[in-house]
Amino acid sequence: MSQNPEDALAAAAEPRPAATGSPFLQVRELRVHFPTDDGVVKSVDDLSFSVDRGRTLGIVGESGSGKSVTSLSIMGLHKAGTARITGEILLDGQNLVGMNPDRVRKLRGKRMAMIFQDPLSAMHPFYTVGTQIVEAYRIHNPVSKKVARKHAIDLLDRVGIPNPTSRVDDYPHQFSGGMRQRAMIAMALSCDPELLIADEPTTALDVTVQAQILDLIRDLQQEFNSAVVIITHDLGVVAELADDIMVMYAGRAVEYSSAADIFNTPQHPYTWGLLSSMPRLDRERTERLQPIKGTPPSLINVPEGCPFNPRCAYAGTNGNLSFTVRPEFRDVGGGHHIACHLGAEDRMRIWDTEIRPKL
Amino acid sequence: MSTQTDGPAAERRLGEDLLVVDGLQKHFPIRRGLLQRQVGAVQAVDGLTFSVRRGETLSLVGESGCGKTTTGRLLTRLIEPTGGRIQLDGRDISHLSTSDMRPLRRDVQMIFQDPYSSLNPRHTVGTIVGAPFRLQKVQTENGVKKAVQDLLELVGLNPEHYNRYPHEFSGGQRQRIGIARTLALRPKLIVADEPVSALDVSIQAQVVNLLEDLQNEFDLTYVMIAHDLSVVRHVSDRVAVMYLGKIMEIADRTSLYERPMHPYTVALLSAVPIPDTSRRERRERIRLQGDVPSPINPPSGCRFHTRCWKAQEVCKTTEPALVELAPGHQAACHFPENAA
Numbered sequence: 293m294s295q296n297p298e299d300a301l302a303a304a305a306e307p308r309p310a311a312t313g314s315p316f317l318q319v320r321e322l323r324v325h326f327p328t329d330d331g332v333v334k335s336v337d338d339l340s341f342s343v344d345r346g347r348t349l350g351i352v353g354e355s356g357s358g359k360s361v362t363s364l365s366i367m368g369l370h371k372a373g374t375a376r377i378t379g380e381i382l383l384d385g386q387n388l389v390g391m392n393p394d395r396v397r398k399l400r401g402k403r404m405a406m407i408f409q410d411p412l413s414a415m416h417p418f419y420t421v422g423t424q425i426v427e428a429y430r431i432h433n434p435v436s437k438k439v440a441r442k443h444a445i446d447l448l449d450r451v452g453i454p455n456p457t458s459r460v461d462d463y464p465h466q467f468s469g470g471m472r473q474r475a476m477i478a479m480a481l482s483c484d485p486e487l488l489i490a491d492e493p494t495t496a497l498d499v500t501v502q503a504q505i506l507d508l509i510r511d512l513q514q515e516f517n518s519a520v521v522i523i524t525h526d527l528g529v530v531a532e533l534a535d536d537i538m539v540m541y542a543g544r545a546v547e548y549s550s551a552a553d554i555f556n557t558p559q560h561p562y563t564w565g566l567l568s569s570m571p572r573l574d575r576e577r578t579e580r581l582q583p584i585k586g587t588p589p590s591l592i593n594v595p596e597g598c599p600f601n602p603r604c605a606y607a608g609t610n611g612n613l614s615f616t617v618r619p620e621f622r623d624v625g626g627g628h629h630i631a632c633h634l635g636a637e638d639r640m641r642i643w644d645t646e647i648r649p650k651l
Numbered sequence: 652m653s654t655q656t657d658g659p660a661a662e663r664r665l666g667e668d669l670l671v672v673d674g675l676q677k678h679f680p681i682r683r684g685l686l687q688r689q690v691g692a693v694q695a696v697d698g699l700t701f702s703v704r705r706g707e708t709l710s711l712v713g714e715s716g717c718g719k720t721t722t723g724r725l726l727t728r729l730i731e732p733t734g735g736r737i738q739l740d741g742r743d744i745s746h747l748s749t750s751d752m753r754p755l756r757r758d759v760q761m762i763f764q765d766p767y768s769s770l771n772p773r774h775t776v777g778t779i780v781g782a783p784f785r786l787q788k789v790q791t792e793n794g795v796k797k798a799v800q801d802l803l804e805l806v807g808l809n810p811e812h813y814n815r816y817p818h819e820f821s822g823g824q825r826q827r828i829g830i831a832r833t834l835a836l837r838p839k840l841i842v843a844d845e846p847v848s849a850l851d852v853s854i855q856a857q858v859v860n861l862l863e864d865l866q867n868e869f870d871l872t873y874v875m876i877a878h879d880l881s882v883v884r885h886v887s888d889r890v891a892v893m894y895l896g897k898i899m900e901i902a903d904r905t906s907l908y909e910r911p912m913h914p915y916t917v918a919l920l921s922a923v924p925i926p927d928t929s930r931r932e933r934r935e936r937i938r939l940q941g942d943v944p945s946p947i948n949p950p951s952g953c954r955f956h957t958r959c960w961k962a963q964e965v966c967k968t969t970e971p972a973l974v975e976l977a978p979g980h981q982a983a984c985h986f987p988e989n990a991a
Contacts, residue, residue, distance in 0.1 A: 354851040355822075454941070468942045469715065498714040498878060500939045503922040507938070525852060528924030532931060551928045567926070569856035571885035573908070574925045580863075581885065583856030587821050 315342035322379035331592040335361040350534030358543035368396035405485035409492035411472035422460035447478040470501035542599035549628040666705025676734030697896035708873040713893035760838040764845035766825035770817040783835040802831040823854035902980035910989040912982040
């Protein structure tokens with residue numbers, strides 16, 4: 293990371309004020325590769341997207357699709373030397389790729405913050421919840437311990453912890469799963485971050501608690517007008533929260549559009565597969581689920597052509613194209629992006645006649 | 652259920668009761684002090700009564716801490732109940748000793764949630780799937796290897812992978828290995844504890860379909876423990892909703908999902924996120940406040956009264972009995988919804 297030539301570029305670009313109207317977070321041609329003994333693992337390969345203030349982007353994909361690696365690279369949490377990161381991550385105009393780790397540390401927690409999946413392992417078991425929130429707050433704000441503690445209590449109250457004045461001195465193990473997740477959200481919010489990344493924030497929680505946490509994230513976003521990236525494998529969760537959705541497969545974006553488009557007129561066969569493989573409470577019960585055949589590919593040997601071709605029912609539609617040429621991620625109208633070789637007519641026909649009736 | 656198109660599963664199979672559970676109870680003692688005196692008990696399971704018919708799928712759902720996993724471990728007799736009875740195929744197995752239980756282990760098998768920790772990493776797939784034959788000293792017609800390869804094929808794995816180790820497989824494939832091991836001795840009852848919750852969506856559907864195919868082929872009886880209500884609706888014939896060690900509502904699938912009677916069930920169903928953006932605004936959601944109370948000191952009366960929006964005085968003092976409010980539909984509530 294340190295020998296990246298863009299280090300100098302980033303430093304030069306730093307004093308530049310944020311251009312008004314440009315997205316708060318902009319990721320351009322991001323590549324995160326991990327060299328291993330078996331070969332290079334291309335966890336993220338040529339990924340571009342952006343999120344505005346006050347908007348929520350949902351990133352959906354299976355395990356190994358590169359969604360968590362993307363969020364960790366935005367936060368600058370990859371260990372230097374293990375990951376090869378190229379491309380641009382612009383946070384309010386500043387490129388984070390190749391930036392000095394000390395400078396990233398100053399941004400992390402203050403301008404961008406993250407909510408992790410498992411609060412029990414993300415919080416330190418040895419310190420009280422209050423101490424951990426106070427620490428995060430005092431790193432970025434020169435205030436006394438007393439003021440910071442007051443702030444921590446306010447935050448715990450804000451995220452709905454009952455009796456915050458006494459619970460602030462509890463240890464993480466004394467909290468239930470839902471309360472720990474709230475405490476972690478409180479910690480992430482301690483400095484009013486402008487970018488909030490939530491990586492599977494509700495996966496470990498029960499549905500009733502999940503509903504509470506999703507409501508909380510939505511309310512807080514409206515209050516602070518922050519940009520939110522929510523990473524999940526659960527299409528139900530993104531349908532509740534996201535304005536825009538990006539579907540990832542094998543380290544690439546395969547579909548990107550507004551949330552309504554993704555659910556009403558999805559155009560990529562992988563998204564179709566995801567929608568048909570999940571049982572849904574809002575529809576008549578189907579006799580049988582329609583799974584996607586096969587398993588996700590190894591990121592060391594990503595298939596030639598379209599990475600999805602071994603699992604795609606329509607891979608042969610355009611001759612050999614899917615097996616030889618990597619489909620370009622392009623706008624197919626109205627900001628709806630897909631990476632697929634199927635023609636517009638074929639996509640419409642397949643969705644209308646084969647996929648939608650079976651959902 | 653692929654081969655059947657005529658109506659729900661409950662109608663086409665009319666088996667007799669395979670498993671009868673009566674007043675099942677498990678209290679874990681809490682001991683303190685030098686003499687390890689018992690100072691209290693975690694009332695993990697507190698009086699369950701239900702039965703499962705042959706060939707049927709009963710699902711246990713509820714939030715974490717409701718006792719569904721403890722129930723699964725009681726049914727497989729991995730732990731001994733502190734009260735009540737479990738009858739399997741007419742035989743009382745509630746207090747059988749380890750050695751008396753051993754021959755019955757053939758009939759009751761378990762599928763575990765985590766396909767990573769439930770397979771021994773130092774054993775090959777052949778050893779893992781063949782273990783039940785060796786432990787039960789079962790003679791197979793063409794040797795254990797052939798039997799194992801047949802099982803691997805049955806669950807959709809390549810029989811030639813007999814000599815591989817678990818780490819060479821993906822999560823979904825590992826879960827199939829676990830299922831193959833479970834099926835080795837052709838059990839009558841399979842208790843599946845969150846069998847698909849650790850898997851990706853597209854793989855989840857494959858495993859759900861596999862479980863259904865196997866049920867049809869071998870007339871298996873499942874007790875599923877799950878928290879994903881959409882998956883539960885898909886796989887179950889009947890569903891029991893648990894809260895703090897008790898059954899709040901038990902009914903056949905259609906009845907439970909279309910006309911839930913217990914407020915807790917209503918709340919659970921309304922909390923499920925729906926993958927449809929157009930419903931985001933219109934949805935009426937019941938928000939339950941707070942967390943599940945501690946099972947060490949469960950609330951008096953109806954255990955749900957602390958979070959229930961319909962709770963009245965009577966709910967705090969009198970515990971409602973689980974009664975049949977509609978044919979095949981039991982609920983334990985003083986003020987049920989959708990009641991005739």
